[in-house]
Amino acid sequence: MPLASLIGRWAMQPFSKALPPLGDTERAALEAGTVGFEGLLFAGRPDFDVLTAMGPNRLTEREQSFLDREVRELCRMLDDHAIDQARDLPPEVWRYLRTKRFFGMIIPEEFGGLGFGHFAHATVVARIATVNIAAAVTVMVPNSLGPAELLLRYGTDAQKARYLSRLADGRELPCFGLTSPYAGSDAASIPDRGVVVEREFGGRRTRGFLVDFDKRYITLAPVATVVGLAFHAVDESRPEGERELGITCALIPVPHEGMEIGRRHRPMDSAFMNGPIHGRQVFVPMDWVIGGEKQVGQGWRMLMECLAAGRAVSLPALGSAMQQTALYVSNGYGQIREQFGLPIGKFHAVAGLVAQMSAELYASDAARRFTAAALDKGERPSVASAILKVQLTEAGRRAVNHGMDILGGKGIIAGPSNLLGVSYRQAPIAITVEGANILTRALIVFGQGAIRCHPHVLGEMAAVQARDEAALGRALVAHGKHVAANLWHSLVGAPVVGEPPEALAREARLIARMSAKYALTADLAMGLLGGRLKRMELLSARLGDVLAHLYLASACVWRYRVDAAPELLPFAQAAIRLQLDEAGKILRDLYANLPTAGRRVIGALVLRRTAHLAPLRDVQLMALAELLRTNPRIVQRLAPDLSEPAAGGLRDLMRAMELGAQLGDTTAALNKVLRRTNSFEEAARSAPDPELALAYLKAADKVIQVDDFEGPSAQKGQALSQPLASPSPSAPPPSAHRPERTTPPPVPAK
Template sequence: MTLMFLLIIAVVVIFAVKDIRRQLITRPAFEFMKRVLPPLSQTEREAMEAGNVWWDGELFRGSPDWNQLHSYPANRLTDEEKAFLDGPVETLLAMIDDHAIVDSKDLPEAIWQHLRSEKYFALIIPKQYGGLEFSAYANSTIVSRIATRSISVAVTVMVPNSLGPGELLSHYGTQAQKERWLPALADGTEIPCFALTGPTAGSDAGAIPDEGIVCRQEFEGEQVLGVRLTWDKRYITLAPVATVLGLAFKMRDPDSLLGNEAEIGITCALIPTSHPGVEAGNRHNPLGMAFMNGTTRGQDVFIPLDWIIGGVDYAGKGWPMLVECLSAGRGISLPALATATGHLATRSTSAYCAVRSQFGVNIGEFEGVQEALGRIAGNTYILEAARKLTLTAIDSNQKPSVVTAIAKYHMTELGRSVINDAMDIQAGKGIQLGPNNYLAHAYIASPVSITVEGANILTRNLMIFGQGATRCHPYVLAEMEAVADPDAEAGLNRFDSLLMSHLVFSGRNALVSLGHGLTGARFADKPVAGPTAQYYQQLSRLSANLAIVTDLAMLTLGGDLKRREMISARLGDVLSQLYLGSAVLRNYEMDGRQQSDLPLVEYAMAQCLYEAAQALSETLRNFPNRPVAWLSRILTQPLGNHFHRPSDAQAKAVVKAVSQPGCTRERVSHLCHLQESDAGAVALVERAFLAQHAARAVQKTLKQAQRSGKLPRGLAHDALLAAALEQDLITEAQVELMNTAATLCRQAIDVDEFADL
């Protein structure tokens, strides 16, 4: 007992007396951190500084403030944005024939003119320059709704409102540049593209070989200071039709014409495509889609310095400019396409399941089909929830680079899963191309979203946890800065304070994590009562798990964690699923806790919790330091991993919710908007679905009559109706109802055939 008392006193003295603590704890830890903490490169530092921390920071702390999540403003469209959706967008949707567009490999001139005149390329340009200045939520909703009709048209609208000259000029352009270019971009006089990716530098934008040398040369009759550019870019959307080229290049000043720095760095410039030496190049063929995508090149093309976006003061600042704009655009454009795919798949597949019959029953009654349809609807609910939460951040003037990386990776992957399931269910209807096919182009285009704005493999393995662990952790970035301080003594003083806070933080998370594991998180805070309360508690548990495992991983692996991509990717998956689960719960609250939506919420939360816990288990199973892995397992899953995929009952409840007309089905597929006069294939299968639903009572009467022996089995449709009518089992009006449903169902399941292929 005396020995224990003395040990406690010794520990208290060591930590409480600053000089002793600095010698025995802080200084050794300071030297250790210098060796193990991953160093920040200049590009990494600029990427960190370009973004900021939002809800992802709460999830990394181990104790999310759920009231803060609920305090984020709901997504709302202004009257002007609603009018645009109800007017120009409705007009555009009626103009789209996606089969003809893809077949011709271009948009019809009437659609091009409509896009220009109605300012679709100016959704983000400020009103003072003639733009619409819509919110990110409106931007996303417009793109999503178009994408349910045509991916090619949606991408054409999406790209100028994502990373491009319009956004870069709005944020960084000189006043003269804004006045020269923004009005012309807004009214469609100028069509922009932005050239970043090259043959040897895709996701590694910092490695672009394209070069600009500062020099003097004649321009418009006089010698001026400028840049001589050479570039070779590919995968540039709108490049084949663009009139103005945004260009990223590495700027060099070997003759010190601007100062003493020979390597100025990545710079962005704006160049008319009519400028001498600019080569538009040829078109690519991205999986047969019709949107314009191609190459651009230039050899020794001279431009004056004032063509640099932001002027000469922004020379060398292109990387943080691009990262900041990408972090916003990445959260709008590709998630919009993925969500549109989900809405299209949910509406069309739930309808198809009701109109297509096999073995005498609707295919929606087969449990195998229900399993896939449950995934479609459940994942679509996650997609819509994540879309809204991410757009809330962007519309609140946040630049959450980790959150938008999560959205880009996981939403495009969910979109791929949804369209795969839809194709499996609709089978022959899904694979036969033609005007009656509404799934194939979304299916074909899915890998495009997976690939662009940073390939998904790199987004998952390098960005989400790679940035999140440093940027979102409450202490690590500050500790790294303290360790790197040139003034070692000042750095040691800062590090001492940070280390003590970090130790308290880690100790608290270890105890909370263990406590939640032993109690099933039953005593964790919850901001609501009712059926969703348990999900907040389980997310809090997994947040504490992530916090302590992250600390142990960074402590034991240090800089090697950056190269352990499989480990960091799985930890990123934990963070991502916590984010998606948060989005689901917030969406349920924002929609007013609709009881009919609860099956979708329960399915989605079971999926998110299972994926997070599974990623954590796989991390620990593969963790190279086995003693640390065992300790982590005790702290996070002391009684094992008891999270499971959604149950069969949950899948069936989801299918029931989306297999009948009503508000739940509308909410989970509202972006797939159908006009009253719509003659398209999705509208046709929807009308067949509604007709089939209206005829259910008659169908039930006929089946009961067959079971009782009043009507013979095996009769063809017309003969069965005639026999039932003769026995007064149904009326003439009901016969007409059944015939209408049968006709529409046949039209809905028909596929195209061609005589001239």
């Protein structure tokens, strides 16, 4: 008997117990999508030729024109504060979105849509989100997981003909109902049921489902004209054990008998539309099932296949937009605002935060763009898309938090001139939706990644389920060689496969070495803990996070090559260092928490020679901050999607930064005179160009000032002790009082 068969016979019984069984929903998730460069990282052998062969992001002429014209015009219609106060987009914005087909970006031109690629789609969302997140969410949902994509991939010809052109031009506005009160993260267990029946409908006897459902958190539901609905299909006429048909997706027009829709949730009081949908005994003809009767029971597979790509587009674009805006605001405000006679951006505590934000943005946006390039080549990287969803939404939240710390009082006073307050309030939304990050890190990035990305585990599981001893033996022999190679590379150093850019050769060696250490650690964890690892979510989340940081670090290498921007080399190097340092810290924590005897010895052995992963030193952070302060082109390269809004604090800051750039180094001298004279006019007369100097001083003062509003004593006929009535959601917001000053406020005597 061959050696492989003997090994397989010996291993079959223990592996049958150790490997976790796969349910139908888990199998659908695992089989969805493709494996890209993240698979090479999981194997411990990243190939930099494969990485750089992905090529740069490309926009068609139509896509570029749309960004330059329609998107720019839309952004100049958006007033973040006014929209937030009104809790809705203005009617003219809704009309513009429909007229210019923002809701049909993913729909092909043959159906009346724009037919954009993934990178163009993500760029549109990111640019809108830099000025108003509510508008970005409104645009992204019809182009994300929902009726349009499901129809394109699975719909019947009749369904495509009926809906796609109407979705493209906004005559139909879609939403998709998946989440239920008792099935959030565990979406596959939704209790909503549809029972096969026949009844009179449209003047004829019709076969369909009678559905009861209860959905919540459904974006665009209050204004939707067509509802995509996921429910469990049941056929009670079948024998016991065959009645459950599986999750099914259908389209329901609004209004429809038995369905209640139109009420609103207020997620963090945001202005985008979101609300519940309820249905009791709602008849859904079989023709309304997406794909027709042959697709009954295939809904979960359909959703997982769409999410394999969708998670990499919209929410990462929102996270990137928050990072870009926060970096621009923090860096710009740090140059305008002075304390103790210096711009606050020169203080190391502030400069260090801004530098770290820039390095994180370089890495996260590199990963977002790299994955978009893969999507536009036809790949559907399910694990990488989950990495992006977690890492970019978390990076967006961190960036806004840092920005709020830097802004201080300016950041916490609500009003038209606030710079980050609305984003700060809305950051948790992206963290929560499309799979909460706390779940995604453990169960998708690693839980799915360990099986999909590992070169041998999927084969071992298939052999065990098929009871194929020879196949199991062959997979185990290959797995043993794989572990031995990664052990050797972890101890003595891993080779660099391919040719990374020469300027990042050292960083590439670090990525290769850390990848080998990670691959060995993942095998040790799975081998020592077996099926228990699936339940030990703190450990599996750490393993998922290390893979994520390796992916972001590798994407920096790709970005530096395709960007051909040598001025960004310090940011690329810093970004890789930060990601690898974080990966090293997480691995050390993981070994410290392994419930295995000798874990410290194993960890010390695997993690030896990692002293080179020291974090960025203060002097390096200060150098990055200095580049950001003195070279506006670098900020433009790091935040290319930043757009100009209709009004508000961001526009004020842009104006002040533009005038400050024209003045150059004279702003410091101007501010010094201003502190002495307390007069804009007198300070301006000291400059070579008094008119420009006066414009700058007034613009800078506008940035520094905050808004105030009428107090209770100003309410005519209102007793001070009487509680104020809550404003109507449709009432116009009270006007902010922020007069333009001719002189600065008095400076306290020293």
